[in-house]
Amino acid sequence: MRPTTILAAAVRRATGGAALALLMALVAVPGTARAQMGPDYWKVTGVAADDHLNIRTGPGTANPVIALAPNGAVFRNLGCRGEGSGRWCHVETPDGSSSGWVAGRFLQESGAPTEGSVSGEPDVPELHARQTGEVEVRFASGCTVLYNPAGRAIAAGSSCSGTQRNLAHDAIEAHRREQGIAIGQGDASIAMQSDVNLSGNGTIYGGGGLTGRIFGHKEGAYALALAGGGLTCTGLVRHAPGTVRSETLPVHCINGASGSAVLVRNRSGKGYTLSVTLTNGTGGYVIF
Secondary structure: OOOOOEEEEEEEEEEOOEEEEEEEEEEOOOOOOOOEOOOOEEEEOOOOOOOOEEEEOOOOOOOOEEEEEOOOOEEEEEEEEOOHHHOEEEEEOOOOOOEEEEEHHHEEEEOOOOOOOOOOOOOOOEEEEOOOOOEEEEOOOOOEEEEOOOOOEEEEOOOOOHHHHHHHHHHHHHHHHHOOOOOOOOOHHHHHOOOEEEEEEEEEOOOOEEEEEEEEOOOOOEEEEEEEOOEEEEEEEOOOOOOOOEEEEEEEEOOOOEEEEEEEEOOOOOOEEEEEEEOOOOEEEEEO
């Protein structure tokens, strides 16, 4: 049996004039059964709008994911195995530089990609694991975001856009789910030493300023303090900002009012917004 060879590679294509690139790994898998033939090319279809098709090192979900393909991605057909929902297909990039295995139920027959379809697209992430346990998320544009073993972003290139930061976060979440690890878990020593100290300003709906602070030294126990417009409220943030997309938490105020707050990562990828709603009808927000 030939050894499996894994090399870094990139897939690039365009659909309807919009450039789209997919970074993936090149995997050579030994053949153990005669592959079923079909059309020359497949197109990815039927994947949820907010999801991607997993590309694996071999046929079957037991094999690790090496890349993600969006709807519309076109691949050369190298043959399929199995039937119905159990069918797996070996696909290759149109330029022949890389290949992998995907679930056949998400493929439909396609024509060959048109000339000029190879083009750079910075918004498809490629993951590279370091021996230290850290993971780099790289983009074709040169943007790189570095995550520690606990799944927390610790550095990002100055060229990274907010969209790329969000895509990197999603890629890390998918990678850790595939490994059965939740964001924020993994390296206990890092989780226990996560220092957070954020301050922000905002507004109470109807007038008045509102200030906020999130601080603490232990994962799962970060204090929230809000003050302004006659309000003094507190809460407990369970996750370090940035390790999850959003978190809802109860808040309690010294005047007897209570309610809830929602902390979300801003769409720009920079900073966070906390929205507060109290049972007495008061509400507001703070931008960190």
